[in-house]
Amino acid sequence: MRHLPTYGGAVAIESPAPEAPVRILLPQILPALVVGVGSGLLFIGISALSERFQDVLWETVPDALGIGGYSALWMITVLTATGIAVGLVVWKVYGHAGPDPATEGLGGPPLAPGIVPGLLLASALGLAGGVSLGPESPIIGANVALAYWLGRRAAPAVPGALWVALASAGTIGALFGTPVAAALMLSEALTRKAGPGSLWDRLFAPLVAAGAGAMTTQLLAHPSFDLGLPTLSDPGIDDLLAAMVIASLAAAFGLLGCYAFPYVHRAFGRLKHPMIMLPLGGLLLGLLGALGGHLTLFKGLEEVKELGEHLGSWSSGELAKFAAVKLIALVVAASCGFRGGRIFPAVFVGAAFGLCAQALVTEVHPAVAVSSGVLGVLLATTRQGWVSLFTGAVLAASPAMLVVLTLASLPAWLIVTGRPQLELDETGGARR
Incomplete structure (x- = not known):
């Protein structure tokens, strides 16, 4: 067997024959199930821990002090304190909470296991403190590191690439609650490195892990x-016309953050020390939270649901402010050194942008507005076409919307292809 590198560090195993026989695939099921369930459990554990701490920071303590949990002063205080706490972790904890997150996509080479505690601690503090980043990158990095380290010791004969693939797929399945997202992401990566053997042979074990991770979080x-x-x-x-226009405009809007990203990252980099970069970043995020309101804090998933549950409660100007503030907060959080992913905050940006368009042109259906806005922003920030399409379709909750979104993705892709994305290379330049 040999392995193929794929996007974000996910690695698929290439069969030596055009079609992998059953005797090769069957032994992969048990390790895939173990890694998938383990990936889901780690995600659930970190999420539960950060949510408990979030309740303390934003409800218990301000209630005890008799102040508003989302008052401007409290948001500035908590986010600045979060920057100080994460700065201490990046500065003092072994491994410095992993590499610079601005240069990391979904994955990367397996980290040393000793780095994992600091990475998870920095991520949990940021999630609880209201930083505009999601859990996906740190969780994938931690699961890949642990699966690779434990797998190589438990079964030295198994290629290390398999453990990386299983952990990546299992975590993606757990994050989205379905193995479909992992299948789309991995298949998109595999098309870039075509080789002999059936695509589904190469996806078999990662999909078992993704399904196990998804079922773990679902249960x-x-x-x-x-x-x-x-x-x-x-x-x-x-x-269809509305979807094409909104997706294209949302893609252009998302590119504003992508173009600004390397400059903001470079500005923070000049400060050099994490105990200056992260507290300053936290202060800026607190000021942005005070400007945009509490909906622009945190990773964005629950806040997107609040947008959907209260349609018509905000004016087009307020929704535009939500989208702009969240995009700026995402760029600042990713630039100053907070550990976290960028997909879930980008979903909020797209949903707010789409609802702003719907508030301006009320004839546009809300499902079209939200799903198209999310599609456009995710295409701009991730360049993951299938995942962007899948996420937009899931939010629309309508199979009929899939055709509309597929066609809407075409002009949006023409806008973003070859442009900077929300990820930097090792030199600090924008990836394209």
Whole structure:
């Protein structure tokens, strides 16, 4: 066997024959199940820990002090304190909480296991403190490191690439609550490195891990992307045109953050020390939170649901402010050294952008507006076409929208392809 490197560090195993026989695939099931369940449990554990701490910071303590949990002063105080806490972890804890997150996508080479505690601690503090980043990158990095380290010791004959693939797929399945996202992401990566053997042979073990991770979170945490949007069962040409326009405009809007990213990262880099970079970043995030309100804090998933549950509660100007503040907060958080992923905050940016468009043109269906806005922003920030399309379709909760979104992705892709994305290379320059 030999292995193929793929996007974000996920690695698929290439069979030596055009079609991997059953005797090769069957032994992969047990390790895939173990890694998938373990990946899901670590994700659930870190999420539960950060949510408990979040309740303390934003409800228990301010209630005890008799102040508003989302008052401007409290937001500035908590986010600045979060920057100090994460700065201490990056400065003093072994491994400095991993590499610079601005240069990391979903994955990367396996980290040393000793780095994992600091990475998870920095991520949990940021999630609880309201930093505009998600859990996906640190969780994938931690699961890959642990699976690779333990797998190589438990079964030295198994290629290390398999453990990386299983952990990446299992975590993606756990994050989205479905193995479909992992299948789309891995298949997109595999098309870049075509080789002999069936695509589904190479996806077999990672999909087992993704399914195990997804079922673990479904059984224990019951994740949901349902925004409660009105269902669009029979989209017409007007819906298609609206989706194409909104997705294209959202993609252009998302590119603003991508173009600014290397400059903001360079500005923070001049400060050099994490105990200056992160507290200053936390202060700026607190000021942005005071400007945009509490919906612009945190990773964005629960806040997106609040947008969907209260359609019509905000003006187009307020929704535009939400989108702009969240995009700026995402760029600042990713530039100053906070550990976290960028997909979930980008989903909030896209949803707010789409609802802003719907508030301006009320004839646009809310499901079209939200899913198209999310599609465009994710295309701009991640360049992951299948995952962007999948996420937009899930939020729309309408199979009929899949055709509309597929067509809407085409002009949006023309806008973003070859442009900077929300990730830097080792020199600090924008990846394209």
